[in-house]
Structure formats: structure tokens, C-alpha cells
Amino acid sequence: xxxxxxxxxxxxxxxxxxxxxxxxxxxxxxxxxxxxxxxxxxxxxxxxxxxxxxxxxxxxxxxxxxxxxxxxxxxxxxxxxxxxxxxxxxxxxxxxx
Amino acid sequence: xxxxxxxxxxxxxxxxxxxxxxxxxxxxxxxxxxxxxxxxxxxxxxxxxxxxxxxxxxxxxxxxxxxxxxxxxxxxxxxxxxxxxxxxxxxxxxxxxxxxxxxxxxxxxxxxxxxxxxxxxxxxxxxxxxxxxxxxxxxxxxxxxxxxxxxxxxxxxxxxxxxxxxxxxxxxxxxxxxxxxxxxxxxxxxxxxxxxxxxxxxxxxxxxxxxxxxxxxxxxxxxxxxxxxxxxxxxxxxxxxxxxxxxxxxxxxxxxxxxxxxxxxxxxxxxxxxxxxxxxxxxxxxxxxxxxxxxxxxxxxxxxxxxxxxxxxxxxxxxxxxxxxxxxxxxxxxxxxxxxxxxxxxxxxxxxxxxxxxxxxxxxxxxxxxxxxxxxxxxxxxxxxxxxxxxxxxxxxxxxxxxxxxxxxxxxxxxxxxxxxxxxxxxxxxxxxxxxxxxxxxxxxxxxxxxxxxxxx
Amino acid sequence: xxxxxxxxxxxxxxxxxxxxxxxxxxxxxxxxxxxxxxxxxxxxxxxxxxxxxxxxxxxxxxxxxxxxxxxxxxxxxxxxxxxxxxxxxxxxxxxxxxxxxxxxxxxxxxxxxxxxxxxxxxxxxxxxxxxxxxxxxxxxxxxxxxxxxxxxxxxxxxxxxxxxxxxxxxxxxxxxxxxxxxxxxxxxxxxxxxxxxxxxxxxxxxxxxxxxxxxxxxxxxxxxxxxxxxxxxxxxxxxxxxxxxxxxxxxxxxxxxxxxxxxxxxxxxxxxxxxxxxxxxxxxxxxxxxxxxxxxxxxxxxxxxxxxxxxxxxxxxxxxxxxxxxxxxxxxxxxxxxxxxxxxxxxxxxxxxxxxxxxxxx
Numbered sequence: 034x035x036x037x038x039x040x041x042x043x044x045x046x047x048x049x050x051x052x053x054x055x056x057x058x059x060x061x062x063x064x065x066x067x068x069x070x071x072x073x074x075x076x077x078x079x080x081x082x083x084x085x086x087x088x089x090x091x092x093x094x095x096x097x098x099x100x101x102x103x104x105x106x107x108x109x110x111x112x113x114x115x116x117x118x119x120x121x122x123x124x125x126x127x128x129x130x
Numbered sequence: 131x132x133x134x135x136x137x138x139x140x141x142x143x144x145x146x147x148x149x150x151x152x153x154x155x156x157x158x159x160x161x162x163x164x165x166x167x168x169x170x171x172x173x174x175x176x177x178x179x180x181x182x183x184x185x186x187x188x189x190x191x192x193x194x195x196x197x198x199x200x201x202x203x204x205x206x207x208x209x210x211x212x213x214x215x216x217x218x219x220x221x222x223x224x225x226x227x228x229x230x231x232x233x234x235x236x237x238x239x240x241x242x243x244x245x246x247x248x249x250x251x252x253x254x255x256x257x258x259x260x261x262x263x264x265x266x267x268x269x270x271x272x273x274x275x276x277x278x279x280x281x282x283x284x285x286x287x288x289x290x291x292x293x294x295x296x297x298x299x300x301x302x303x304x305x306x307x308x309x310x311x312x313x314x315x316x317x318x319x320x321x322x323x324x325x326x327x328x329x330x331x332x333x334x335x336x337x338x339x340x341x342x343x344x345x346x347x348x349x350x351x352x353x354x355x356x357x358x359x360x361x362x363x364x365x366x367x368x369x370x371x372x373x374x375x376x377x378x379x380x381x382x383x384x385x386x387x388x389x390x391x392x393x394x395x396x397x398x399x400x401x402x403x404x405x406x407x408x409x410x411x412x413x414x415x416x417x418x419x420x421x422x423x424x425x426x427x428x429x430x431x432x433x434x435x436x437x438x439x440x441x442x443x444x445x446x447x448x449x450x451x452x453x454x455x456x457x458x459x460x461x462x463x464x465x466x467x468x469x470x471x472x473x474x475x476x477x478x479x480x481x482x483x484x485x486x487x488x489x490x491x492x493x494x495x496x497x498x499x500x501x502x503x504x505x506x507x508x509x510x511x512x513x514x515x516x517x518x519x520x521x522x523x524x525x526x527x528x529x530x531x532x533x534x535x536x537x538x539x540x541x542x543x544x545x546x547x548x549x550x551x552x553x554x555x556x557x558x559x560x561x562x563x564x565x566x567x568x569x570x571x572x573x574x575x576x577x578x579x580x581x582x583x584x585x586x587x
Numbered sequence: 588x589x590x591x592x593x594x595x596x597x598x599x600x601x602x603x604x605x606x607x608x609x610x611x612x613x614x615x616x617x618x619x620x621x622x623x624x625x626x627x628x629x630x631x632x633x634x635x636x637x638x639x640x641x642x643x644x645x646x647x648x649x650x651x652x653x654x655x656x657x658x659x660x661x662x663x664x665x666x667x668x669x670x671x672x673x674x675x676x677x678x679x680x681x682x683x684x685x686x687x688x689x690x691x692x693x694x695x696x697x698x699x700x701x702x703x704x705x706x707x708x709x710x711x712x713x714x715x716x717x718x719x720x721x722x723x724x725x726x727x728x729x730x731x732x733x734x735x736x737x738x739x740x741x742x743x744x745x746x747x748x749x750x751x752x753x754x755x756x757x758x759x760x761x762x763x764x765x766x767x768x769x770x771x772x773x774x775x776x777x778x779x780x781x782x783x784x785x786x787x788x789x790x791x792x793x794x795x796x797x798x799x800x801x802x803x804x805x806x807x808x809x810x811x812x813x814x815x816x817x818x819x820x821x822x823x824x825x826x827x828x829x830x831x832x833x834x835x836x837x838x839x840x841x842x843x844x845x846x847x848x849x850x851x852x853x854x855x856x857x858x859x860x861x862x863x864x865x866x867x868x869x870x871x872x873x874x875x876x877x878x879x880x881x882x883x884x885x886x887x888x889x890x891x892x893x894x895x896x897x898x899x900x901x902x903x904x905x906x907x908x909x910x911x912x913x914x915x916x917x918x919x920x921x922x923x924x925x926x927x928x929x930x931x932x933x934x935x936x937x938x939x940x941x942x943x944x945x946x947x948x949x
Contacts (some may be wrong), residue, residue, distance in 0.1 A: 381856030
């Protein structure tokens with residue numbers, strides 16, 4: 034099993050029980066997409082909020098994803114193969130400041 | 131996000147509980163703009179919209195007067211074989227039919243239907259020619275048909291003529307475009323498919339193709355001697371174009387594409403009209419269904435297949451995305467559609483500050499210098515490399531001699547500078563190698579000589 | 588970890604790339620990202636002639652990512668390039684319990700972090716109404732519309748109180764592109780040509796507002812704040828209708844996903860919008876509309892308005908009664924049919940259109 038640290042920033046914690054930092058366990062060899070599915074199934078407080086996080090089977094546009102501080106676009110996005118102790122950060126950019 | 135009829139304002143009604151509010155006679159089968167229509171009244175309603183937009187005398191039957199030369203009006207219909215243009219064809223055919231009946235065989239104008247055969251550009255399992263034959267058969271054309279209408283199919287590869295000079299366009303890191311001069315290699319004629327295969331993504335491909343087809347239609351119109359071009363765009367399509375052109379950086383085209391007006395091309399005047407500009411897409415669909423015009427539709431086959439494959443928004447093109455946006459809001463918010471079209475028609479083309487510079491690709495007049503604009507907002511300088519480790523890394527990098535792209539070859543071998551508009555620059559920027567394109571265009575005379583569109587079918 | 592040239596930053600070739608710029612699709616390391624981010628904003632400021640030496644500038648600070656990054660950047664650039672500016676944080680307390688308390692706490696921390704003076708202006712003290720009270724009376728539907736008018740005036744008044752004539756806000760490229768699309772979707776002819784102005788000013792007000800982040804992508808602002816570990820607060824406004832589901836913004840984000848350059852492509856289009864000339868009418872009636880006037884680089888303004896004062900509250904206004912007072916007076920008598928945006932759209936109407944557009948499912 035892999036231990037993955039997940040952070041929800043930019044207000045995204047609102048749909049994950051108002052908790053910013055989580056630690057999850059996933060199967061060895063899981064990829065990013067599988068992690069996302071796990072988060073939706075187990076951490077999302079209300080399934081109705083799923084479309085705030087996921088669109089068309091992937092992370093909704095407007096949510097910045099970092100894998101160990103690196104843009105997920107450089108790491109293969111959904112296909113990225115998770116490694117033990119990875120830090121995944123989800124930041125919503127969708128509102129004003 | 132795919133368009134469905136249930137989203138439409140215009141609704142089919144299966145049971146005729148309501149009576150048509152127009153003739154107050156037949157049961158209604160359609161509900162549109164808060165009115166119930168029976169089939170005949172709905173068809174008449176939509177046909178009336180076209181007539182309102184083509185009320186000029188030049189489209190009416192003219193009786194020859196003694197001593198006065200009768201001028202025949204040739205009208206070209208750009209038939210994309212999508213539902214809107216098929217509906218427009220039906221409307222025009224019926225108009226002409228009515229004219230021949232009322233005026234003892236005379237028509238107000240000659241209708242020349244032009245189809246650009248896009249099936250040659252991708253793996254397609256439909257034949258445009260066959261569909262057109264089916265269409266002709268259904269309307270009885272070629273069987274003592276009282277209506278004089280001709281059909282021409284244009285091969286998109288006619289966009290490049292022998293007299294055109296093909297060149298290679300490169301864009302450097304400072305947004306400057308060049309033509310490099312190895313034309314001698316280009317002995318084989320460039321096809322549209324080859325041009326499109328060079329584009330870096332589907333949106334760019336669509337952008338370039340749209341521009342190619344438009345130019346082809348204009349050129350065809352001139353060659354077959356028409357004074358008017360009719361496009362079948364519905365109100366929804368026009369609204370979608372306003373947004374789509376804005377998103378692609380082609381705002382200066384909006385006013386032109388949206389208004390019905392006379393334009394000058396190559397010294398000749400062409401009147402461009404969108405007779406269905408007051409008709410919603412959902413109304414077009416219902417008209418089409420009432421007369422079973424869908425069997426001639428090739429767009430549906432092409433687009434439905436594409437859309438099903440790309441259910442994920444990410445692989446849609448810009449046009450597809452804006453299109454699905456408008457299709458989805460047309461249902462409850464049709465006023466947004468008309469609002470957008472209204473504001474689109476109020477937009478003007480920017481006057482050029484660039485002294486007659488034209489884009490090498492799409493030929494529009496540049497209104498400002500996109501290179502300058504882009505340079506102002508983009509910085510391409512690295513942060514200083516200071517640490518030992520970084521300097522070492524830099525050494526490793528240069529030693530692995532990563533492939534030079536053509537753009538860096540440019541530094542060694544610069545060609546001549548050319549102008550490009552903002553939108554084409556953005557579309558083609560990501561191409562690492564050269565973009566082959568007809569860079570020197572044939573003259574008007576050469577076009578008339580060489581542009582072959584084949585006989586009427 | 589050994590250096591892999593294939594993952595090297597596109598600009599310096601010596602450090603590992605960690606992010607991909609939406610503007611150019613280049614893959615950059617942190618250092619080069621900071622460099623291009625900061626320098627581009629500096630270039631925007633210089634080419635638009637936003638500031639002059641010795642100017643006192645108020646930063647509209649909400650505690651959110653845009654204004655926090657704005658404060659940080661302006662402080663950095665002010666020192667690096669010697670703009671000679673005197674910077675002040677200006678924050679608005681709308682009086683929304685829960686939402687605003689936390690963001691104000693953030694702004695107070697920013698004050699310490701950036702060593703800048705902070706001025707807080709509240710709706711309650713300015714207008715005798717807090718947003719909570721307004722919503723209780725007018726309902727949630729109109730809340731954004733009220734708040735928009737009141738905030739703009741509050742920023743101006745807060746600045747005036749400090750003797751400052753220039754407010755900078757954190758509106759970024761995404762905001763600007765969204766404004767362009769919204770103006771098209773709403774058919775707002777009056778606003779269309781000026782939707783991309785970097786400097787704006789409400790008629791009758793001496794305060795000018797500028798947007799140094801005009802060409803800065805929101806994604807880059809978030810990344811910058813993240814990497815630099817800047818302190819900011821983010822939550823949806825309690826009354827804003829499902830901010831995540833706003834429609835023009837959603838369309839924009841979907842477009843950005845397939846073609847990241849579309850945000851500046853839209854801004855480029857927006858800058859080129861030009862209306863066909865209207866037919867000249869014999870009697871041109873000057874309407875006192877809330878048009879945004881452009882302020883030119885040398886400070887001259889396109890419209891000449893004398894400094895009239897609102898009879899009710901004393902605020903500078905071209906009308907007898909300023910917009911805010913009209914709105915709030917309407918509230919006091921529980922009637923809300925008053926024009927608020929250049930044209931005779933009733934408040935309910937305008938809010939309805941906005942709400943409609945915002946709830947369009949996509």
C-alpha cells in the first residue's frame with residue numbers, strides 16, 4: 034500500500050469536510066486517476082458536490098493540481114504513477130481575491 | 131454536452147391536443163416562440179423569414195422590357211450539407227417553384243448550389259456526390275423540373291493553384307514570421323490535407339480549414355459569375371460565431387461575418403446574406419424533420435461521430451465547445467442568442483494602423499502589430515544561473531545536444547520577414563517545424579484560368 | 588536526484604521544470620517562473636504608465652489570493668525598480684459575518700508581513716447598512732448588485748479619506764476575459780469597448796483604478812502564491828450564488844483547458860472591439876450613466892465633470908444624489924425600482940439577468 038498525502042486549498046476543503054490535509058492509502062501501482070476515484074468515494078462529504086471536483090471523468094478545469102509541488106501537466110496528469118509519500122495538492126482557482 | 135432536442139425551445143408535440151394558432155384549423159405538432167403550429171403553418175412561418183431578408187427586386191421575377199437588356203441574377207447557395215443549409219435549400223427551391231408557377235415559368239434568379247467536398251479531407255464513409263444525387267432525385271431535378279437550379283461540387287484542393295507559390299513559414303521566439311526560401315523542394319502540389327496535418331491541434335486545424343473553405347467559396351462565387359452568396363447559418367450559429375471568433379482572437383471579423391452586406395473581393399462586389407439569421411437552430415431542426423431532410427445531412431454523420439469519440443471536453447475544439455454552450459442555453463435562454471447576434475452586428479472592423487499590411491495566411495488587413503503586443507506581455511528571459519550545481523547542469527544540457535528545431539536553424543539561415551495576424555500567429559505558433567502554405571497567391575486572371583470546379587452534376 | 592536534461596527548464600536549461608505556463612506552454616523552473624511573472628507585471632506597469640514617482644497608491648486588499656499577491660508584487664517591484672510609490676492596504680468590510688471576519692484577519696496579517704499601513708472601511712460606517720442587513724431586507728437575489736455598487740464607492744471613499752487618488756485592484760487576465768464574454772452575452776454595448784481598459788474611473792469620481800494583473804493568468808497567480816508561501820484566505824462569499832458554478836467562468840475554464848492561450852486571445856479581441864458609428868442624432872441628451880471613462884497615461888480624463896456633491900451623504904457625484912444613496916433609499920422604503928447601471932434597468936431586472944446567466948447549467 035502507498036501512503037499519499039493530499040491537500041485541498043483555495044476553498045476546496047469545503048467539500049471535503051472542511052479539512053485541508055488528508056492522508057490516504059492506495060494500492061501499489063495505482064495511478065492518479067485511481068487516487069481521484071478514491072477521494073470521490075471516500076473523502077467527498079456529499080456526492081452532489083462531485084461536479085465541483087470532477088468533470089468528464091477528470092479533474093475539473095479551474096483546479097490546479099500539484100504533485101510534489103510540480104504541475105501535474107509535467108507528470109502525466111491522470112496517468113501519473115503514484116509513489117509512496119507523494120504530496121498531492123488541489124487548489125481551486127475559481128473565485129475572487 | 132451534445133445537443134439534444136429536449137433542450138430546444140421549439141418543441142415537438144406528439145399529441146395534437148392544441149390547435150394551430152395560425153390557421154386555427156389543424157392540430158399542432160410544434161410549439162415555437164410561445165405559439166402552436168401545424169406543419170404547414172410552421173413551414174410557412176420559417177419560409178416567411180427568408181423572404182423578409184431577400185425582399186429586394188433583384189430576387190423577384192423581372193419581365194423583359196423592350197429595348198432593355200434583362201440582367202440575370204445569379205445566386206450562389208453555400209451548401210454545407212448540414213441541417214441549416216439543407217433547410218435553406220428547401221426554402222429557396224420552394225420559392226423558385228412558386229415563382230415559376232405564378233409567373234409562367236419565370237424565376238427571379240438562377241440558383242447555383244455549391245458544395246465543398248470535405249469528405250476528401252479525412253477518413254469518411256460518406257460520399258458527398260451520392261448525397262447530392264439523392265437530393266436532386268428527391269426534388270425531381272433532372273426530370274423536367276420547372277425550377278432551374280444547378281449543382282457544383284468543389285474539391286478543396288482547388289484552394290492551391292499551380293500559379294500559387296508554396297513556401298515554408300516559420301515563427302521565431304520573438305513572434306516574427308519568416309518565409310524560408312527552399313521552394314525548389316516543393317515540386318509536388320500541396321494538398322489541403324497536408325496543410326491541415328501540420329496544425330498542432332484540432333482547434334487550429336478547424337480554424338485554418340474554416341478560413342480555407344470561406345476563401346474557396348468566395349473564389350467560386352466569382353468564377354461562376356454569381357453576385358450573391360447565401361449562407362444557411364441560423365441565429366444560434368451566428369451567436370456561436372461571435373463568441374468563437376472572439377475566443378480565437380479574430381474579433382475584427384465579427385462584424386463582417388455577422389452582417390448581411392455587400393463586400394468587395396478582387397474588385398468585384400458580392401452580396402452576402404444569411405436568410406436564416408432570425409431562425410433558431412431548434413426551429414431549423416424541426417423544419418428539417420418535418421420534411422425528412424436529415425437523410426441528406428452529411429454534417430451530422432461527421433460531427434456526431436467526432437463528438438461521441440470526444441465526450442471529454444478536453445478534446446473538443448473551440449468551435450465545438452462554444453457550439454455546445456449555445457445549443458444548451460438555447461432552450462431556456464433564447465434571448466441570449468438574439469442578444470449576442472445583435473451586439474455582433476454592431477461591431478466594426480478596426481481601421482488599419484499598419485499601412486496595408488496583410489496576413490500571409492488569412493489575408494486580412496492587420497489592424498495592429500500582434501508581434502509588438504505579444505512581446506510586450508511576454509518575457510522569455512531566464513533567471514540568472516548562479517549556483518555550481520546549476521552551471522554544471524547547463525553544461526550537461528548543452529552536451530546532450532538536444533534536437534535543434536527548425537526555428538533555431540532559422541538563426542543560421544534567415545528568410546524574408548512576413549506579416550501575420552494575431553489569430554494565425556497563435557494558431558501556428560506551436561509548430562516546431564515549418565508550416566507549408568501557398569505564400570504567393572495567383573492573380574485574378576490566373577484564378578479564372580486555372581480554378582477548375584468541374585461541370586454541374 | 589540526477590539532473591535529467593529532458594526535464595530541464597525551457598529558459599535556463601539548468602534547473603528542473605516544475606510548472607507549465609498557460610500563456611506560452613513553456614515548462615519552467617521556479618526561479619525562471621518568478622522572473623518572468625514579476626518582469627511581465629513590471630512591463631505592464633511601465634508600458635501603461637500606471638504610476639508616477641512619489642504617488643500614493645491604495646491596494647484594494649481582500650485577503651484573497653489576487654490582492655495578497657498584488658501587495659507582495661508591488662512591494663517587490665517598487666523596491667527593485669524604484670517606482671518611488673507609497674503603498675497602503677485598503678480593505679472593505681461589507682459586514683458579512685463569518686466570511687469577512689476571516690479575510691480581514693488575513694489582511695491584518697498582510698499588514699505585518701508587508702509592513703504597510705492598513706485602512707479598513709466598513710459599509711456600516713459609510714452607509715449605515717451592513718450587507719447582512721441589506722440582504723435581510725432586499726433578499727439574496729439582488730445582493731451582488733448592491734454589493735458591487737457599494738464596494739466600488741467604498742473603495743473610492745476609503746481612498747479619498749486617505750487623500751489617495753489611485754487604487755489598484757487584483758483583477759487578473761481571467762477576470763478580464765470573463766468580463767469580455769459577459770459583456771457579449773449580455774449585449775452590453777455601452778461597456779464593450781472599454782471592457783479591457785487597464786485604467787478606469789467612474790464618472791464624477793476623482794479616484795482612478797488600475798489593474799496591473801491585466802495580462803496575468805490566474806493560474807500563475809495561484810502558483811506564485813503557493814510557491815512563495817504567501818498568506819491568503821479563500822472561501823466563497825456566503826451570498827454569492829454558487830461561485831464555482833458561474834457560467835461564463837465555466838465556459839472560460841473549459842476553453843482554457845483545450846487552448847490555454849484563449850484567455851489573452853479574448854483580451855486581444857476585447858481590445859480590438861470597435862462599434863460601428865451610430866447615426867448622429869439632432870439633440871444629443873447627455874445621460875448621467877455610470878460609464879467607465881478612460882484615463883489616459885498622462886492623467887487627462889476624457890470627460891470633464893465638476894465636483895458635485897451628493898446632497899445626502901456628501902460623496903462626490905455628478906448627480907444630486909449618488910448611486911449608493913439612491914439604492915439604499917430605495918431599500919429604506921422597501922421599493923427597489925431604481926436604475927443602477929447606465930440605462931433603465933430595474934435592480935431586480937439586472938440582478939435577474941445576472942442570476943439567470945449564472946445559473947445556466949453547462
